[in-house]
Amino acid sequence: MESLFTIDGLISLLSLTLMEIVLGIDNIIFISILCNRLPIVQQDKARNLGLVLALFMRIGLLFAISWLVGLKTPLFELFNYEFTGRALILISGGIFLIYKSTTEIHQKLEGPEADEVDKKKRTITFQSVILQIVLLDIVFSFDSILTAVGLVQNIWIMVTAVVISLGIMLLAAKTISNFINEHPTVKMLALSFLLMIGMLLFVEGFGVHVPKGYVYFAIFFSLLVEVLNLRMKKASKEQSSVQLKSKYKEGETESED
Known part of the structure; x- marks a missing residue:
């Protein structure tokens, strides 16, 4: 803990916090788009709960680094490629993100009337939104923590950086969410970002590093x-x-x- 207050520790904390904020932008975008389908009175609660869950998930993964390292062990081989636990998480997370982004883009391109019909057909519950947020939090947290472990070895610096970054995102989440929802072109751009990140996670699961x-x-x-x-x-x-x-x-x- 004392190493946190050294010059090197503070520099590592600052750089890691900035990196966590950058990596967390896609998380905020996804949470904002999902929460927008809920009634207005539930949107703030779902958004804040989603980010708090992401905080606990990332801290939990930090204290399970040995388990994370074990996920790089090959589980089985298919078509001359060795699949690990990490690869399966990235591939499944990428597919889920691609699916959600594609369906949201489709609904927006169909127009407001089709979007309203779709909302009536599908009853979006608070629990289902939180479940989807948790599933993506696992993937985003997994990727974020692996990157943090590669940069810093001190677990307390990593925990502090994660808490600070998610605290900042918690304060900025509503502003970002309102900005995205008020501008249809920005929302379409955000969905395109998520689609691209989904593709990135998918190809990384097959060993293609971008x-x-x-x-x-x-x-x-x-x-x-x-x-x-x-x-x-x-x-x-x-x-x-x-x-x-x-x-x-x-x-x-x-x-x-």
Whole structure:
């Protein structure tokens, strides 16, 4: 615990916290989209509960590092590829994320009427949303902890980084969720991110390593472009409003003359 308060410990804590926040963005997006299908009075509760469960899950996995290491042991071989526990978790998590992203994108492209019909057909319960959040939390937590173990060896630094990062995400979750839900284009972009991350988890399960830096750079670059587009649309609307007001005033002046 004392090593946490050294210069090296604080640098490791800062870098690991930032990494956990970046890796947790996709978790927040997924939770926000799922919770949006619940009644408004339940959305905040489900979102906060989902993040709290992710916190306990990640801390639990940190204290089970030996078990995590054991998941790299081959379980069986198929088509000349050795499947491990880690590979099976990544593959199943990737498939689940691809399925959820694809169905959400399909509903959005079908239009608001189809989305309303779909909501009436499927009764989304609080328990089912929490269950889906837990399933994805397992995959995201698993991937996040393995990355943390590769960077830092001190378990208390890892625990502190996880608590701080998820605390920050807990505070920012509602703002991010509202922003995504208020802008349909951002929501579609977020679903595309989740689809891409699902594909990333799936191929990693088969031993194809894709550097996450490239993926998250693409995500943040796309998000930056979309934010600029939104600002440009807002500025354009404000300018149009000013022009209409000025024309209206000119018309009143001419009528008085």
